[in-house]
Every structure is written in structure tokens, then in C-alpha cells.
Amino acid sequence: MILDRHIGFVEALRAAGLSVSLAEDIDAARALTHIELDDRETVRAVYAATLCKRDGHRPGFDQLFDLWFPALIGDGRMGAGIAAGETEGYELVTKEGDNELAQQLADDGPQALEEFREELGRALQDDDRQRIAELAIFGVGQFGALPGQGPGRSTWSAYTAMKRIRPEDLAFRIMQGLEAQGFGEEEARAVATRRIATFTGLSEADAIRRIAQEKGVEQIQETVVRPTLDRLDFLSMRRDDIEELRRQIYPLARRLATRLTQEHHAKRRGPLDFRRTVRASIATGGVPLTTHHKPKRPHKTELVVFCDVSGSVANFAAFTLLLVYALREQFGKVRAFTFVDDVVEVTDQFVPGGDLVDIMTGLVEQSAQAARFGRTNYGRAFSKFVEKYPDALGPKASFLVLGDARSNYADLRLDALRTIVEGTRKQWWLNPEVRRNWDTGDSVATRYNDLVPMVECRNLTQLSEFVHDIL
Secondary structure: OHHHHHHHHHHHHHHOOOOOOHHHHHHHHHHHOOOOOOOHHHHHHHHHHHHOOOHHHHHHHHHHHHHHOOOOOOOOOEOOOOOOOOOOOEOOOOOOOHHHHHHHOOOOOHHHHHHHHHHHHHHHHHOOHHHHHHHHHHHHHHHOEEEOOOOOOEEEOHHHHHHHHOHHHHHHHHHHHHHHOOOOHHHHHHHHHHHHHHHHHHHHHHHHHHHHHHHOHHHHHHHHOOOOHHHOOHHHOOHHHHHHHHHHHHHHHHHHHHHHHHHHHHOOOOOEOHHHHHHHHHHHOOOOOOOOEOOOOOOOOEEEEEEEOOOOOHHHHHHHHHHHHHOHHHOOEEEEEEEOOOEEEOHHHOOOOOOHHHHHHHHHHHHHHHOOOOOOOHHHHHHHHHHHOHHHOEEEEEEEEEOOOEOOOOOOOHHHHHHHHHOEEEEEEEEOOOHHHOOOOOEOHHHHHOOOOEEEOOOHHHHHHHHHHHO
16 A cells, blocks of 8 residues: 555656656655654655755645645544644544534534634634644535535535635734734734635645545646646746746756756767778778767857747746846857837847846836737738848848747738748747647647747746757
């Protein structure tokens, strides 16, 4: 049983984007033989130490651990660590009077709900974390149950439970208690909000645990566990994801630059110099014991980046520009242009050693000039680029388009794009949309793909690999 759980957990981590090698898998299994398996938080720590290599992977790791090694089954006995290690082991019904409360909660009517809210208000006001965790489980079980698919089956919804319990209505009561203890109004409001958020988070986690127990972990882990930051789609990022990704751009660029340098050093020799090799073989009776190679002539790409900065793909374009400019020493020259329906050059926004926030702010302000009519128009943007910036084209330049190829049914101006293709050395198009959505609605991906090879690039991992390949 434990071996099956271990194998399933490791496979789930790999599917979520954590790179777990066979050696690390074996190390984790061996480490488990040296601890007490009934101590859940120690098991979590052992797995984290052997399988989780980056801080950014820890949230996804913890979510999967809670699914594969739940703190309890049904409404049964709780193990240690329901609140990330902040509580001790206990049974769900242990405190004096809890049996009476449990009997009252067998009914989910108005009186039982009011008694539950009263109990929850006391626990939140006293900041009794163990009691809050208990009540989160009670609340989801009693007030979040929904009829499942099929007779005798149920499912659970934290949203339904929270709509009935309305923990936010208890904020004023909590604030009054805190102010009586000497807290200021703002501080009391912040503490009350944090405690209510803790209860809500515990309720959501318990609903997910119950659903996983009912349907099987494998059925829900892909929808419940968010991908790691480097595998998260650009188009589905939240504000905190965007902030974290901004912090990761420069470290990622350094790792990528180091990798490129190592690969270039490993390929120091140029192509075989046949004439020198044959001439040297005369000294060994015509046997070419030593090969001679021509000097290596490294080529640095001169890159022209053409970015769609309309609302739907603005984050994708901004992060790609930041990564390219963080790696600017790997390119011979970089010029950047943004567009919605008009074209603006933003090369001057990227200065060596510039502050990331200042760069992003300047980019947004200058890119606002790229919208004349406010609707994305690729055809007009290509024609304006050819008209205003012919000096950006040349036999040494490579042209990179960043955008979703959705042109609001406007004229595609394939002739202008063909002029760009004929005037540059190489061309690429990165599309942040999933491939199955190409050519749906106003997308003209295939039409443009006939001239410029289009590649799906939905996350940071795919973007990093693309930049590595063109270098």
C-alpha cells in the first residue's frame, strides 16, 4: 500500500512539472525506512528534502502531498499538521461538549447553522487554530455537502459551505474582541481578515480532500494542483504569478547564459579541414591519425522582435522581451518594436542594469502609442513596419513575431509580411495560445504560418527552450 502511494505520488510530482530523477525517487524511498511513518509532517519533510529542489515548486508539492497523504479519511481521526504543521494530532471529537455539538450538527437547519457560527466566532476571536481546523471540517461536511452522481454518492463544495456560513460576517465581532485587547482599528481589521482567510483556506482544502477520496486522487490532481510557475500558461497568470515571474526572469537568464556558454565551449572545434588532415597524414604513411579543423567562426544572431501588446497577450510579449534583453550579450544586436494597430520602437527602454519596474513602466507607457484605433490589426502593423523601419531589415537580421495571430478580421497584408521575410535571414513566430485554438474565431494562424513558421509557446519552459535553440 505505501509503495503504491509512493509511486503514485512521485509520478504526480513529475506530471506537475517537478523533475524527479530515478536516483531521487530511490533516495526518498530509502529515507522513509528511517522514520516513523505515523508522523505525517516528518514524512512530508523527508519527501520535500529528497524530491523538491526549488522554492517555487514547494506550493505544488504541498498540494500533492495533502492529496496523496491526507490528514484524515472522511470525518475520522485527524493526523498532525492539518494547518501546515501548526496543530497537534487530535480526534475530531475530543473536547468537552463536542459530542453535543456533533449531535446538533447532524441537522443542517437554521438553528444548527447559527450554533455553528457562534462556535466559529469564539474560535476565531480566541485564535484557537486547532478548533478552527476542526470547525472547517465540520462546516464542509454539514453545510457543503451536495448530491453526487449516482445513488448514495455525495460531493462537497467549499463555496456552498462558505455561502451558508458567511464567516466574513464575523469580522466585526472579532475586531471588537481585538480592540478590547488593545489593538488599533486597522491592525484589528487586518488580523480579523487573516483569521477568516485561514478558516476559508482550511475549508477549501477539506472539500478537495473529500472529493479526492470519493473520486480518486488521479481524477482531480490535474485540475486542483496549479502547474509550477515555469509551466503556467502566460494567458492564465494571476497578478501574484506575474510579480513572481518578473523576479525569476534575471535568474533564469543567468542559468540559460551559463548553459549556452558551456555548450559553446564544448564545441570549440570548427568543421573538418580535409586538406590539412590529408597533408598531415603523409607523416604516418597516409593514415590520418590526427584530424585538423578549421577555426570556429561563431555567429551571433541580430534579432528584431515584433510584439503584439494588446491586452490578451501583453504579459507574454513583455516577459519575452525581458528575457531576450537579459540575454542581450548572447545576441549580436537586438531591436524591439511593439504594436496593436500601429508600430512603435521600444529598444531604448531596455538599458543595461536598468531597474525591472522602471523598464516595465516605460514599456507600458511607450507601447500605449502603438494603439491608434484600439483594435489589433496585424496587417496594418506589418505594412507600417515596412514603411517606417526599413533599416531594421537586412541579410544579418532575424525576425521574431510575438502574438496570437488574431487580427479582428482585418486585411492580413501578406504582401508586407512577405517583404519582411525576403529581407531577413530567419523568421520565427511564437504564439501563446494552445494549438487547438489556432484558426478559431478571428485567428489566422495558418495563413501567417505559411510565411513564418509558427511555434506554440505557452509558458516559461517553452520560451526558454526556444531562446536556447535560436542561440
